[in-house]
Every structure is written in C-alpha cells, then in structure tokens.
Amino acid sequence: MLKVGVIGVGTVGTSVVKILKNNADIITARAGQEISVISGVVNNLDKERGVDIKLSKDPMDIINDPNIDVVVELMGGVEGPFEVVKAALAKGKSVVTANKALLAYHRYELQELAGDIAFEYEASVAGGIPIINALRDGLSANHIESIKGIMNGTCNYMLTKMMNEGVDFQPILDEAQALGYAEADPTFDIGGFDAAHKLLILASIAYGIDAKPEDILIEGIENITQEDISFAKEFGYVIKLLTIAKKTGNEVELRTHPALVKADEMIAKIDGVMNGVSVIGDMVGETLYYGPGAGGDATASAVVANIIDIARSDKHSPMLGFKTPLEEGLKLKSKAEIVSKYYLRMGVEDKPGVLSSVTKMFADHDISIETVLQRPCEKENANLLFATHEAVEKNIQSIIAELSAASFVITAPTMIRIEA
16 A cells, blocks of 8 residues: 655645545556555644544654655645655655645755655646646657647636636736635736746756746736737737747747737637647647646646556656756757747827837837837827837847837836737
C-alpha cells in the first residue's frame, strides 16, 4: 500500500482524499497497488472537512511520519511550502504539488534536491489538463516552436463576459468574486501573475530556460474597456489574456498579457472559466489541450494522477527544468526587443493638427500604422485607436511615454498587443 499525507486539506486537498476513497477500485487497478491517505494538515482543526483521516496543524507531523510514502503539498505561497518540500525530500519522501508559485521561483533548486526521488507537479499548470505530461513525454521528440495558452479561468471568464455581453470591467469583477472565481484580492489573477508562473514552468520543460517572474513581460487585464472590445469586434478579434512562449533563432520570448487574437483561431474559441493551451512542435505541428483549469475536482484529478504515477514506479526524473538550455546558445529574449503588432487607444483634444502630430510621432519612432479610427467622446475630445504593423517593444514603450506627456493627450495611451 502507498501511504499519502496531504499538507493543506482545503478545497483541492479534500477532493484528493475523496477521489482516492470513492474511486479506490479503479485507482488500485491502474496503480497496481492500493493508495490511502492516512493523515492531513490544516490551519483550523475546528472546521469540518468531511474527510475521515487524522488531522493536525503541523506539517512536520507528516514529514516525520515514517509510514508516509508521498507528501502532497497544497499549502499555497512560496517560501513556507519551499521549506516544507525541502524537508520532505530530505526524508526521502516522494512529493506531489499543485503550487505554481513555488515552482516559478524554486523549480531548479527542487530538482537538485529531488535527485531520483519522485517529484510530480501536473496540477500546477492548467488544473485538470495534462499539459505537463504532454510536453515532458508526448512531445519529447519535437523542438517546441511556440506555446500559446489561456491559463487563468478568472480572466477568461471576465473577458468572455465583456466581449459577449458588453459588461464593463468592475461589474464583471464583482460578479466573478461573488461566484468564487476571483479572490477578495484579485491582483494575482487579473494582474497576470498566476498565468505567468504557469508559463515559466512550461518554458522550463520546453526550452530549459531558467527565468523568474521578474525577468519576463507580465501585464494584466485591468485597463480593458468596452472601447477596446468594440475595436476588437470591428476587426475580427477577441481579447484574451495569453501566455506566450516563442522561439526565434537562438532566443525564447516569454510573456503574459492581454492580446487581440483573430476570432477564427482555435485558442480564441476557449471561453468562460475554461483553459486551453496550443503547442506547436516542429514534427507534430499544432496540438491543442482544452479543459477545466481550476476547481477542486479538476485540480485534484491531476494530483491523483501524479500519485498513481508514483505508485507505478517510485523512480521518476523530476524534470522541473534543465540545468542548461536544451539547445546550445538558447537564451531568454529581452523584453525590450520583443516584436509584435500593437493596438493603442488614447483620448485627445479634437482639433486640427492633432492626428497629424500623432502620426508623425509614430513615424519618428519607426512604427508603421496599419489602421486608425477616431471615435467621438466628450465635447471637444476624441478617442484615437491605432493598430500598427510589427514593431519593437522598446519603440512602443517610448512612444507611449512621449504621448503621455503631450499637451493634446487627455487620457494616457492604453496598449494591447496583437497576436497575429
């Protein structure tokens, strides 16, 4: 029998315990042995969990228990879980985690510590979608050309509602919080950080790139308005919070931000709280992975799948990343050098000469305009909306700074990248 301890018996942890109990027959058949959760750790012992296991408040009770074979870490946070997982590995215990923030910062240290000890983390990215196993195993014969994903259900739910129902940002955020899709402090989700952590994990497997969140481009959806939605619809786009990894030459760009995506692309059709990841390999072409990216049962399903893998064989290469890039000379592309198409919106004084001044500024920054629209707003003011041809990120940031300081600009420019 494989004996499991769960550190963090919350929504996901409770579901892990219940799945292992309720589906014990099929799990035993697939694992080759019985799997049983024998203890768990919680913050509040007085709260009813609905599980029949021994509970305590101290993670060391599980780590020091010689009967525990597998430690499931579902605490949340970074440094606290890091210390707990290190202690578990030092005891020779296999580890399963769903903690993307932990892996975004400490995946390489944990790989060193784990050695030949099983360390699994499928649930850390896109919940119940087996994207990590797809990259690590199913696509291992391919050079990965790009990864493009919708990996935050909160943002996808909000943007879908904004696109389909004309709802403004704040009311739909309030609704998402009421439904439990968004936290009381939603910054981690709507600011793009949750999705960025997941991107870094996938990029480690695909490219062997050692990057931290601070090294990559991360933007959220806070500034999206119905003006942007209207522009997107008029030109056949939808707006999604995308995570993007793309290899060009010997450089890999990693970025998470809202993007205008052509409405007929497969990734554009993923709506609501669902997640989807598109991977292009040099041999297989494009493959798309779709499913629930969060929720107790979906995430727990991935956790249990990892426990079953460990039950089959307790010797697994952790594959949390690689000590060196997979291809010689491969490096992280500077954020300033990323090339994309761009959409910009700004409020300006509606008077002669303003549009020509703005277009001259674009030319001065070596940015070519593909489309320009003018929309009336308040008296004597107008909204200008631009779509550019491909431009360099540093030039876009430079013109945004110059436009923000211009006397005729009433509201500072808002920018969204166009993912063609």
